[in-house]
Amino acid sequence: MRAIEVVPRGVASSAGYGACEIGTHIKLDPEQLVSYRLAKWEPVIEDALVVCAAIEYCDRRQSRPQKAWGREFPLRVHVHEPARWSAPQVQSALAAALRCLTGDVWRLEFVQRQKDPEDIIQTNFEIPEPNSLMIPFSNGMDSWALWQLVKEQNPVLVRLGGGSNKSRRRRGKREAFERIPFRVPDQDFKERSGRSRGFKFAMVSGLAAYLSGSTKVIVPESGQGALGPVLVTHRYGDYRSHPVFLNKMEKLFRALLNYELRYEFPRLWSTKGQTLAAAVAKTKDEGWRKTRSCWQKPRQIRVGKNQPLRQCGFCAACILRRMSVHAAGLEEPANTYAFENVSAATLSAGMAEGFPVDSLHGNQHAYAVAGAMHFDHLAALRRSEDSAVLSLQARELARALGEDEVSVKQKLDGLLAQHEAEWDAFLKSLAPGSFIRQRSAGVS
Numbered sequence: 001m002r003a004i005e006v007v008p009r010g011v012a013s014s015a016g017y018g019a020c021e022i023g024t025h026i027k028l029d030p031e032q033l034v035s036y037r038l039a040k041w042e043p044v045i046e047d048a049l050v051v052c053a054a055i056e057y058c059d060r061r062q063s064r065p066q067k068a069w070g071r072e073f074p075l076r077v078h079v080h081e082p083a084r085w086s087a088p089q090v091q092s093a094l095a096a097a098l099r100c101l102t103g104d105v106w107r108l109e110f111v112q113r114q115k116d117p118e119d120i121i122q123t124n125f126e127i128p129e130p131n132s133l134m135i136p137f138s139n140g141m142d143s144w145a146l147w148q149l150v151k152e153q154n155p156v157l158v159r160l161g162g163g164s165n166k167s168r169r170r171r172g173k174r175e176a177f178e179r180i181p182f183r184v185p186d187q188d189f190k191e192r193s194g195r196s197r198g199f200k201f202a203m204v205s206g207l208a209a210y211l212s213g214s215t216k217v218i219v220p221e222s223g224q225g226a227l228g229p230v231l232v233t234h235r236y237g238d239y240r241s242h243p244v245f246l247n248k249m250e251k252l253f254r255a256l257l258n259y260e261l262r263y264e265f266p267r268l269w270s271t272k273g274q275t276l277a278a279a280v281a282k283t284k285d286e287g288w289r290k291t292r293s294c295w296q297k298p299r300q301i302r303v304g305k306n307q308p309l310r311q312c313g314f315c316a317a318c319i320l321r322r323m324s325v326h327a328a329g330l331e332e333p334a335n336t337y338a339f340e341n342v343s344a345a346t347l348s349a350g351m352a353e354g355f356p357v358d359s360l361h362g363n364q365h366a367y368a369v370a371g372a373m374h375f376d377h378l379a380a381l382r383r384s385e386d387s388a389v390l391s392l393q394a395r396e397l398a399r400a401l402g403e404d405e406v407s408v409k410q411k412l413d414g415l416l417a418q419h420e421a422e423w424d425a426f427l428k429s430l431a432p433g434s435f436i437r438q439r440s441a442g443v444s
Contacts, residue, residue: 003074006054026053032181043080059196060189069236072105078113085110089255097248102195103236128156130213136205141291143220145279158208177208198240202249222272223415232377243400269411273327293321301338304354313337316371327422343431372439379423382416
């Protein structure tokens with residue numbers, strides 16, 4: 001890949017580098033950026049956001065090799081404090097976090113940015129209380145459920161997208177951290193795995209904690225979402241919510257900001273169904289119905305003109321949602337999903353009336369098959385003859401969490417047993433010849 005240089009608008013890139021221009025390829029949102037310019041504003045905050053955006057730009061721009069996974073990224077970024085970013089401990093921590101998350105080799109270089117940041121301190125924001133709990137909030141089911149479970153502690157929601165664009169107010173002031181303050185506009189990018197999203201979410205929520213004087217970010221994901229994509233993987237595990245990756249992010253914050261930040265995982269050993277059931281039992285709130293789990297863009301799964309937007313119903317995230325709602329003893333209307341009839345024998349037969357079934361190309365079908373098989377393989381994992389995988393994962397988790405390996409292995413076994421029971425019950429609720437049940441080795 002050609003080396004990339006992230007430059008301010010109007011600054012030419014160096015010889016041999018392709019330009020990624022701030023303001024063109026990376027858009028900083030002034031309205032949202034001000035909430036990251038609280039009383040503790042430092043230039044390194046804006047630098048960190050630009051670095052996040054640069055990593056996303058590179059990750060999405062270059063497709064992965066067909067017969068391999070890893071890529072190599074030479075990346076030069078103009079920052080306000082290059083000495084800070086070039087320090088060996090920062091470079092080492094940054095490279096380790098990115099390597100763990102994306103499986104790629106990142107060679108980052110930092111040079112002086114010429115334009116000084118504007119010295120702006122906003123006073124129209126509700127500044128969070130020190131030591132607040134910070135929740136990365138995606139408007140997904142897990143983040144909603146965790147919010148309900150800790151609501152009495154007045155957590156701060158660091159919104160990662162998926163919600164309203166309207167400003168929220170507390171005591172007459174706007175809430176901080178309403179939305180990620182940058183975006184990388186779609187430029188017909190080739191790569192869709194999107195592993196760098198995990199770095200963006202971890203960095204933004206960590207910066208919000210730093211600016212608030214908080215030391216805790218509580219990760220909403222339940223066990224299947226945090227650990228499943230690493231326990232069962234066909235190429236390279238997805239570590240975006242995994243303690244091993246977030247432990248490396250803690251080391252990055254320590255090196256970059258001299259700040260002791262802790263990512264905590266209160267629902268790590270619970271299934272999504274257990275987390276949902278606990279939240280509903282505690283609050284009796286029906287807000288979970290308005291959450292969105294689907295990985296696909298709404299415009300890809302529209303059912304007829306002028307119809308409400310739906311979730312696809314067949315991607316891995318939707319299958320996990322459907323199984324979890326079933327496990328929690330709850331129900332959703334069939335028209336929550338484009339794949340309405342989950343007991344249908346084929347994907348096209350189960351789609352809602354008015355859905356253009358000819359749009360279900362090969363990739364969509366493969367997506368649906370992969371989602372069902374992922375949870376089936378996860379359910380079979382503890383019965384697998386190859387125990388080395390679980391032992392290695394337990395050892396990695398124990399180191400990242402600072403816990404005893406034997407205890408972690410017991411908790412992991414309990415999580416997998418619960419998932420197996422929930423998956424089995426969900427499959428038995430479907431017709432024997434259903435599309436999902438046909439992909440299962442556990443239920444005939």
